[in-house]
Amino acid sequence: MKVRGQKANKVNVITLGCSKNLVDSEVLMGQLRANQFDVTHEAETNDANIVIVNTCGFIDNAKQESIDTILRYADEKEAGRLDKLYVMGCLSQRYKDELETEIPQVDAYFGTLEMPQLMKKLEANYQHELVGERLITTPSHYAYFKIAEGCNRPCSFCAIPLMRGKHTDRSIEDLVREAKRLASMGTKELILIAQDLTYYGLQAYGERKLPDLLRHLSDVEGIEWIRMQYAYPSQFPMEALTVMAERENICKYLDMPLQHISDNMLKTMRRGISKRRTIELVDTMRQRVPDIALRTTLIAGHPGETQQDFEELYQWVEETKFDRLGIFTYSHEESTHAYTLEDNVPAEVKQDRADQIMELQQGISLELNEQKVGNTYKVLFDRKESGYFVGRTQYDSPEVDNEVLVPATKDTHVRLGDFAMVQINEASDFDLYGTLV
Secondary structure (H helix, E strand, O other): OOOOOOOOOEEEEEEOOOHHHHHHHHHHHHHHHHOOOEEEEOOOOOOOOEEEEEEOOOOHHHHHHHHHHHHHHHHHHHOOOOOEEEEEEHHHHHHHHHHHHHOOOOOEEOOOOOHHHHHHHOOOOOOHHHOOOOOOOOOOOEEEEEOEEOOOOOOOOOOHHHHHOOOEEOOHHHHHHHHHHHHHOOOOEEEEEOOOHHHOOHHHHOOOOHHHHHHHHHOOOOOOEEEEOOOOOOOOOOHHHHHHHHOOOEEEEEEOOOEOOOHHHHHHOOOOOOHHHHHHHHHHHHHHOOOOEEEEEEEEOOOOOOHHHHHHHHHHHHHHOOOEEEEEEOOOOOOOHHHHOOOOOOHHHHHHHHHHHHHHHHHHHHHHHHOOOOOEEEEEEEEEEOOEEEEEOOOOOOOOOOEEEEEOOOOOOOOOOOEEEEEEEEEOOOEEEEEEO
16 A cells, blocks of 8 residues: 555445445545544546445345446556545345455455444544434435434345345434534435334334434424335334324335235245235225325336236236335345346346336326326425436435426525425426426
8 A cells, every 4th residue: 555645545436236335435434534634525527546336235136237347447557547445335244254255456345334343444434422423425405314224124035134244223313413413514414314214213222213312303403305215014103104294304104015915925925914914004094194195115026026026917907006115126146035046037027027017107197296296395406417317206215206397597596405395297107397486
């Protein structure tokens, strides 16, 4: 490594995968900045002499993207354009031995909980008092807000517990402190994330504490929206819905990956919930918070999924009319329970089933969007693009959900990161078009 003092090290951090990974990168960057490193995130220029790739190992496509990215920077190092290359995160946690053999150009590999060791390798101090402080890489008006790490669920298809370990809560006090710091920096929206929001509190407090956490965060001055992502359906703390209904700054939005609906598949997937209980849960949520927007994620082609199971899933999606929906094709992951089963749904059948669900959802989304024409919504504006100011309602999370587009004319005055009231004039499958009120 270059001697500090002769030439300052510049670190470029590359993040792959989910928003939980992004938070880890932001924490790492905060630590590096505190150690006087010049640090950038996914820089366009090639002037960094150290690259750290934060990898994803969730499913086949994500693993391939991580490997391709590592190889790209390994080539840069071999060409002499890079001094050091480090790899961290989920792929590194899960396949460290294989990666060290296959891509030896990497100077060191680190797992998901080995940030202190990475800092030591960089001859820097990991500062415990900085935990919770980070360099935000999203637009400053919103931030992903990780409330727990790891997962205790036994889902058949999921390798996350292998990569992230057991569920560990952050304390309410720490989270409130971080929320206040973010608010002081101009953050208006907190997007609560974890492998499983539903489980929050059981490890640290011995009881589910999500409703209490929501109340405390809701009281933080300057936070105008609080959004919940990744809530597990089984044993969801229903009091959280009461808090959602009571508090203006808690978005009427819940991301709850349900994965399937047929009892055959729910049992095979080890989801801990039945079809009847799932339907009752969705109905109850809509009764308790009538304008709630529900987002879900499904899996097509899990081992044992029959045509009848798929038709049951299709019919349920058609009837339930989720506000937002995504679907993955099943990925056969080593060391998971499902890996002991035969991966017996052909790849083209998996993709065809996923395509059918998304085509169905496209129509549902258009139908629900058309019902919004003529209504007025509070919109948070994220960016300006292709002649439009682009924002979101409380019913939409960034990057994955619908957007509101307002023409950027000379008479339209919108400041990015601010809220404005917008009347909806037109709807498409996944977007709304409107004018400022």
